[in-house]
Amino acid sequence: MQSLRRRLPSIPHPSPPLRRNFVDARIPWVRDRALDHVVEKEKCLLPFLSLKDHFLSSSRPPPHSLPLSSITPLKSELSLPCRAVEFVRLFPSAFSESLPSPPLPPVPEIRPTEELLSLHEEELQAVATSQSDVADRLLKLLMLSPSRRLPLRLVERLRWDLGLPRDFVSSVLPKYPDYFCTSPSKSKHGELDLEVVFYRRDLAVSSMESYAKRTGEYKMGSPLAFPLHFSRNFKLDKKVRNWLDQWQKLPYLSPYESGSHLKPKSDLTEKWVVAVFHEALSLLIGKKTEKTNLVLLGEKLGLPPGFKRAILQHPGIFYVSNKLRTETVVLREGYRRHLLVEKHPVMDVRYRYVHLMHKGKSSGIRGEKKKTASVGEETDGVFHDLDVEDREFDDYGDDEEEEDDDEEESDDDEYGDVKVCDSVVKGVARSHSVGREMNVRQRRVRFAS
Secondary structure, three states, X not given: OHXXXXXXXXXXXXXXXXXXXXXXXXXXXXXXXXXXXXXHOOOOHHHHHHHHHHHOOOOOOOOOOEEHHHHHHHOOOOOOXXXXXXXXXXXXXXXEXXXXXXXXXXXXXXXXXXXXXXXXXXXXXXXXXXXXXXXXXXXXXXXXXXXXXXXXXXXXXXXXXXXXXXXXXXXXXXXXXXXXXXXXXOOOOOOEEEEEOOOOHXXXXXXXXXXXXXXXXXXXOOEOOOOOOOOOOOOOOHHHHHHHHHHHOOEOOOOOOOOOOOOOOOHHHHHHXXXXXXXXXXXXXXXXXXXXXXXXXXXXXXXXOOOOHHHHOOOOOEEEEOHHHOOEXXXXXXXXXXXXXXXXXXXXXXXXXXXXXXXXXXXXXXXHHHHHHHHOOHHHHHHOOOOOOOOOOOOOOOOHHHHHHHHHOOOOOOOHHHHHHHHHHHHHHHHHHHHHHHHHHHHHHHHHO
């Protein structure tokens, strides 16, 4: 019997398929001050530009002045975070307030400053010169979908991140009839989809593949490793690190190819999902968007169940910021500290708008804001972090004590006013105690004399 067993040939077993071997470990979240600043410095920029466009609409001739009373009901229309009057007065370098000369009634008028008008002209020029580039970005986003179409409502949500103008449906789409067309939605009655007319295979190349071709020889389907950039003091478990090293060596499947043949919950499927999100964020001019937009996009792209987990499980590729009371996903590869690696012309103008918003803010405005904060008015929650200045943060991550203090703070600075109030109370208490001691000393001197 033993000799018979020895004579039997050994049957080779087929290699097991790629299965998910990720260690069930909690991936830590570590704050990145530089990328938080990237998200935070654009606070109130979108409503600011909406108000600017309202002033500079073609129906109003120069100097584009409006009575202050006419701006009051625009809070909901322009998505302003507070009353329109308060919002306008926050930016004296962008909007000037004056009284009309007699015999006109003394109703304050608001008009854009010369600096804002000049920057607006530069914005129009930047949008015009980059229109073909933005159209290519939109086409590539639609090409990510297996059906080559996306709901027009979803595209409108991504309009700001793609660099499209507000009226892109009437100003951009008609100029590219060989790219786009609108058609009735197949999922929702009464809605429209934006559909690809001509699929350009020369554009079906991801940013990862394009970089690999520029830096060396690359064959389709060969392994490609994602660039990893972790926050300071970020640590991974040894088992997770080993899994990540093996995961990076898996074949890279282009996001423009279908992943329907991949087995769900496998490492290869997860790498394809990460490639889709990586490419989607690369198409955005700011390399970031709200997490809700990515989730909606993933659902329309038909990603496998549990695709949202890929965003949180790869903190070296994506950073999720909790600033501005929302979750914003940032592509780490697109930034060097707080600066964009490749700055789009539209983003350059937006950063100049941010600089104008903070330019010329008098100390009286800030003092008034702090005074209202102690009372607990609504404006405190809106403009608590608006004083982020446009400066170079060269010391990010250099001061360990400062980094530790920042990690103890709340993400959205909800308790910042409590600390201020505590310091004020202690200061008042100290002043009262000093005053009592001085009164006692004076009485002693009088008694001695």
